[in-house]
Amino acid sequence: MELTGRLAAITGFIPPGTVIADIGTDHARLPVYVVERGICHAAVATDLNEKPYRSALQAVQNRGLAGKISVRRGDGLRPLRPGEAEVVVVAGMGGNTIRQILAGAPEVLARVRRLILQPMVDGGDLRRWLAENGWRLVDETLVEEGGHLYVIDVAEPGRETVTDPVLLEIGPRLLEQGHPLLSAYLDKLAAGYHRVLYALARSRSSEALHRTVELTVRLKRIKDYLENNRQLPD
Numbered sequence: 247m248e249l250t251g252r253l254a255a256i257t258g259f260i261p262p263g264t265v266i267a268d269i270g271t272d273h274a275r276l277p278v279y280v281v282e283r284g285i286c287h288a289a290v291a292t293d294l295n296e297k298p299y300r301s302a303l304q305a306v307q308n309r310g311l312a313g314k315i316s317v318r319r320g321d322g323l324r325p326l327r328p329g330e331a332e333v334v335v336v337a338g339m340g341g342n343t344i345r346q347i348l349a350g351a352p353e354v355l356a357r358v359r360r361l362i363l364q365p366m367v368d369g370g371d372l373r374r375w376l377a378e379n380g381w382r383l384v385d386e387t388l389v390e391e392g393g394h395l396y397v398i399d400v401a402e403p404g405r406e407t408v409t410d411p412v413l414l415e416i417g418p419r420l421l422e423q424g425h426p427l428l429s430a431y432l433d434k435l436a437a438g439y440h441r442v443l444y445a446l447a448r449s450r451s452s453e454a455l456h457r458t459v460e461l462t463v464r465l466k467r468i469k470d471y472l473e474n475n476r477q478l479p480d
């Protein structure tokens with residue numbers, strides 16, 4: 247089985263020889279791939295919902311991997327025992343759902359050595375939570391697949407030195423690297439801000455006004471980064 251760009255990029259951050267847990271595994275593509283390739287000798291694949299849990303179980307059994315991949319049904323990290331998985335992958339969910347998953351089982355999270363997270367939206371909220379809860383962003387990347395741009399964040403226990411909310415919104419390591427897809431990503435972020443500001447313009451409440459001012463300041467900074475990034479030589 248081959249993996250597509252997004253999932254393949256995630257596997258690139260898995261240290262060989264570790265035990266991973268893939269939370270919200272759906273068809274278990276990621277754990278099947280890393281165990282079949284010998285990147286990991288064992289994995290746990292979990293899903294909250296019956297249908298994806300059944301698909302994962304089926305995929306693991308069909309490939310004769312039931313002795314190496316434990317498929318479990320349950321919410322977030324809760325099906326894991328503390329210390330069971332050194333690396334946790336949570337991909338394809340909103341940043342706030344991922345944040346809730348991480349916060350929902352502190353005794354499991356405390357024993358995790360690396361998080362590989364791929365939020366579909368609200369990456370800034372997720373990075374802020376990581377920085378405020380003893381996680382350092384060790385790497386980040388962007389992947390384009392099927393006309394979509396995906397961000398992947400890698401975090402390890404430690405102190406994140408960047409606390410500026412706008413930098414955490416963009417992704418501090420992406421900025422430091424001058425990632426080749428950074429301009430496209432900043433464009434996407436700016437478009438999201440424009441959509442929210444457009445919706446806020448319909449309200450006359452003081453709360454909406456306050457939020458409009460805050461978002462306008464942030465949008466200006468994102469556009470400044472975009473401008474600077476476009477001026478960098480290739």
Ligand SMILES: C[S@@+](CC[C@H](N)C(=O)[O-])C[C@H]1O[C@@H](n2cnc3c(N)ncnc32)[C@H](O)[C@@H]1O
Pocket residue numbers: 269270271272273292293294295298320321322323336337338339343347
């Ligand atoms: C869009 S799929 C992503 C599948 C795969 N991780 C990927 O990136 O291709 C999201 C999966 O997360 C599962 N899910 C959602 N909330 C969850 C939670 N709190 N705990 C475990 N699984 C969850 C859903 O049932 C679904 O199978």
